[in-house]
Amino acid sequence: MGARPVLLVIDDEPGMLALVERIVRPTGFELVLHTSARDALAGLAASPADVALIDLQMPELGGLDVLKAIREIQPQCGVILMTAHAAVDSAINAVKLGALDYLSKPLDIDRLRQLLSQAREDAERRAALLAAENQTAHRLELCGMIGRSAVMQELFGLVRRIAPHARTALVTGETGAGKEGIARAIHELGPRRQRKFVTINCSAIVETLFESELFGHMRGAFTGATDHKAGLFEAADGGTLFLDEIGELPGAVQAKLLRVIENGEVQRVGSMQPKKVDVRIVAATNRQLKTEADAGRFRSDLYYRLNVIELAVPPLRERLQDIPYLTAAFVEEFSVKFHKQIDGVSPAAERTLMEGRWSGNVRELRNVLERACMLAEGRSLTEREIQSSMPSTTAAPPRSTDSLDRRPTPPRSDDLDAIERDHIIRVLAEERGNKRAAAERLGLSRRTLYRRLERHQLVPSRDTLGSVGSPET
Numbered sequence: 001m002g003a004r005p006v007l008l009v010i011d012d013e014p015g016m017l018a019l020v021e022r023i024v025r026p027t028g029f030e031l032v033l034h035t036s037a038r039d040a041l042a043g044l045a046a047s048p049a050d051v052a053l054i055d056l057q058m059p060e061l062g063g064l065d066v067l068k069a070i071r072e073i074q075p076q077c078g079v080i081l082m083t084a085h086a087a088v089d090s091a092i093n094a095v096k097l098g099a100l101d102y103l104s105k106p107l108d109i110d111r112l113r114q115l116l117s118q119a120r121e122d123a124e125r126r127a128a129l130l131a132a133e134n135q136t137a138h139r140l141e142l143c144g145m146i147g148r149s150a151v152m153q154e155l156f157g158l159v160r161r162i163a164p165h166a167r168t169a170l171v172t173g174e175t176g177a178g179k180e181g182i183a184r185a186i187h188e189l190g191p192r193r194q195r196k197f198v199t200i201n202c203s204a205i206v207e208t209l210f211e212s213e214l215f216g217h218m219r220g221a222f223t224g225a226t227d228h229k230a231g232l233f234e235a236a237d238g239g240t241l242f243l244d245e246i247g248e249l250p251g252a253v254q255a256k257l258l259r260v261i262e263n264g265e266v267q268r269v270g271s272m273q274p275k276k277v278d279v280r281i282v283a284a285t286n287r288q289l290k291t292e293a294d295a296g297r298f299r300s301d302l303y304y305r306l307n308v309i310e311l312a313v314p315p316l317r318e319r320l321q322d323i324p325y326l327t328a329a330f331v332e333e334f335s336v337k338f339h340k341q342i343d344g345v346s347p348a349a350e351r352t353l354m355e356g357r358w359s360g361n362v363r364e365l366r367n368v369l370e371r372a373c374m375l376a377e378g379r380s381l382t383e384r385e386i387q388s389s390m391p392s393t394t395a396a397p398p399r400s401t402d403s404l405d406r407r408p409t410p411p412r413s414d415d416l417d418a419i420e421r422d423h424i425i426r427v428l429a430e431e432r433g434n435k436r437a438a439a440e441r442l443g444l445s446r447r448t449l450y451r452r453l454e455r456h457q458l459v460p461s462r463d464t465l466g467s468v469g470s471p472e473t
């Protein structure tokens with residue numbers, strides 16, 4: 001341990017402070033002395049102590065209250081009480097409340113030195129453990145992604161192995177599972193990490209603009225093309241192009257994308273000149289692309305081309321062991337963001353998190369913890385704070401069958417589809433059937449809304465690729 005350990009001494013008698021100072025000085029502790037418990041506590045949050053030596057009987061604030069306050073403000077600080085009177089009962093009470101030990105006055109100097117050296121060893125051991133734990137945590141992460149479970153460690157290993165070589169990769173997984181994180185890691189760990197990582201979200205692009213966005217266009221190629229424009233392929237030249245939600249790519253563009261991947265050449269719309277590009281392609285999807293391909297809704301040749309390397313990110317419910325580590329990281333992030341001192345979650349709150357359904361996966365867990373940290377009043381998040389931050393669809397069904405305690409049963413995950421369907425119908429009705437307005441209110445692109453309408457059989461489904469025009473309002 002580098003810095004000297006800190007001993008905080010609180011006693012209303014200055015003579016006692018001077019005595020402790022004489023005894024302790026040679027032991028190498030840095031001393032912080034206070035005659036006022038309130039001042040001492042006020043300073044503790046900013047400059048923590050390793051051990052505190054506290055008088056049990058003080059006029060302003062009793063030693064037991066100081067002990068309780070320290071356990072709140074800085075639980076890892078060891079507390080030793082001093083008592084002048086035969087107040088052994090309260091001293092024993094103090095030990096029950098978490099004090100290391102108590103000393104009666106006049107002080108037994110050897111005993112005090114012994115307690116301090118023990119406390120010092122404890123502090124050093126804690127610091128060493130913490131450092132080792134941090135090191136392990138770092139080794140087990142992948143570019144900031146957390147995953148201690150065997151399935152995630154396996155996935156991280158695969159990413160590390162393929163990242164130096166892969167020309168294309170397909171990342172699959174449910175919404176919020178971490179697909180973009182994996183895509184970025186492939187870029188970061190590959191030979192192109194100094195070059196650009198360009199993202200395109202295929203569900204956010206109007207169908208007619210795809211080609212121009214991806215491949216660029218020449219002046220006058222279509223109405224509104226007032227200038228030459230490079231596409232995202234050219235922008236990502238030498239780097240990585242991340243095609244997010246590739247399942248939303250229109251059929252005609254799929255064919256062109258396949259050609260670019262195979263030839264390494266793009267052609268701007270309106271140009272006859274192919275242009276060499278050197279781009280690594282990472283695609284992501286939360287759909288069953290194989291099923292889509294089998295059903296003729298996605299080109300099989302493109303699917304097989306991308307699927308040479310598939311990185312499947314497992315849903316959070318299949319790796320519950322990751323929840324405590326993700327929770328710790330998110331709580332730390334949000335306690336900084338909200339300027340609060342939050343160290344973690346209570347054991348009951350952790351159980352609640354472990355029992356959640358997490359259909360929105362890590363993103364949803366993160367959102368719940370953000371809300372809980374916003375609400376938080378103490379140093380650890382309570383079960384209540386977690387519960388009131390969880391959507392009812394995520395919370396586990398009530399454990400108790402007691403009829404007095406019966407909350408409405410949260411919907412099962414197969415019911416989520418029905419809820420989504422009802423919600424879409426209601427919003428569409430309120431917008432008098434205007435899909436553009438409905439999509440905006442739902443936070444979806446029109447294309448995505450159109451897909452959902454198809455899935456819920458609210459519009460006739462397409463039979464073949466590209467047979468449907470743009471999703472009109």
Ligand SMILES: Nc1ncnc2c1ncn2[C@@H]1O[C@H](COP(=O)(O)OP(=O)(O)OP(=O)(O)O)[C@@H](O)[C@H]1O
Pocket residue numbers: 144145146147173174175176177178179180181182286326362363366
């Ligand atoms: N293993 C992880 N460790 C830390 N943070 C994670 C992890 N996985 C996901 N996250 C966080 O969760 C959020 C969602 O992750 P990401 O955007 O990668 O998911 P996604 O699979 O691309 O979701 P979508 O399908 O909705 O696009 C992000 O804020 C991300 O930082």
Ligand SMILES: [Mg+2]
Pocket residue numbers: 179180244
């Ligand atoms: Mg994503």
